Amino acid sequence: MHLVMFPGDATMPTYSPFCLKALCLLEMAGEDWQPEYTTDVTVGPLGKLPFLRFEDRLIPDSSNIEDFLAARGADFYPGLSEADINHAHALKTMVENSLVLGMVHDRWMHPDVWAIMREAFFAEAPSELRDTLAAQAQDSVRTALMAQGIARFSPQDRQARFDKDLAAIETQLGDQEFLFGPTPSAADATIAPVLDMIQRLPAETDLRRAVAAKPTFTPYVARVRAAIYPDMTRHMAALTSAAE
Numbered sequence: 001m002h003l004v005m006f007p008g009d010a011t012m013p014t015y016s017p018f019c020l021k022a023l024c025l026l027e028m029a030g031e032d033w034q035p036e037y038t039t040d041v042t043v044g045p046l047g048k049l050p051f052l053r054f055e056d057r058l059i060p061d062s063s064n065i066e067d068f069l070a071a072r073g074a075d076f077y078p079g080l081s082e083a084d085i086n087h088a089h090a091l092k093t094m095v096e097n098s099l100v101l102g103m104v105h106d107r108w109m110h111p112d113v114w115a116i117m118r119e120a121f122f123a124e125a126p127s128e129l130r131d132t133l134a135a136q137a138q139d140s141v142r143t144a145l146m147a148q149g150i151a152r153f154s155p156q157d158r159q160a161r162f163d164k165d166l167a168a169i170e171t172q173l174g175d176q177e178f179l180f181g182p183t184p185s186a187a188d189a190t191i192a193p194v195l196d197m198i199q200r201l202p203a204e205t206d207l208r209r210a211v212a213a214k215p216t217f218t219p220y221v222a223r224v225r226a227a228i229y230p231d232m233t234r235h236m237a238a239l240t241s242a243a244e
Helices: 017-027 062-071 082-109 112-121 127-148 153-171 186-199 206-212 217-228 232-243
Strands: 001-003 034-037 049-053 058-061
Touching: 017 049, 017 062, 017 082, 017 153, 017 186, 017 217, 034 206, 049 062, 049 112, 058 206, 082 112, 082 127, 082 186, 082 206, 112 127, 112 153, 127 186, 186 206
Parallel strands: 001 034
Antiparallel strands: 001 049, 049 058
């Protein structure tokens, strides 16, 4: 198996929460797999990343990858009731369709964050094209966020929506080790990477402050990193190879 995905840096094997979710699911499934790093989304069946390459099949989208691995025997919800699994699905959907937009907005639209993320995202672009490519990409993201609607709100209204997402996660986590008990589930593989990436925004934002204000989130993310994140050394070696 090969997971085709966006690259990352020394602290994250990928900048994409969806790619990191897929990495965690592969680790949890115990599959033998390798990363393939690219920034060219056109190579994927749906024109986006990640996708999984297995034999003669291409499985796009992290949720489809979860279903594919589950069909091969992976149990991503060990010991959970049907009600818990449905609840996990609702939380995952909330984060992937709401909270993640806050992270994307801050990365690409917040001037202090964008000034730093721009250099990371386009580090491998030819120097003479870097400014043009970065501006085009930012315009594309801005258009998408405006079309979705989240970029149309005031900063206060936007954050009020994300605060509700964070409150839902905080309530579900409570004093548990993971979101649904002592064992990680696909909900943790989905949600913890988003919280982690928000915490690692390279400048202060309303969303980063809101996540930092939840005292259970930082130790929770650390537990998920230790339990199901992939071996960073292994993936940084693959990233270095891909860049050469």
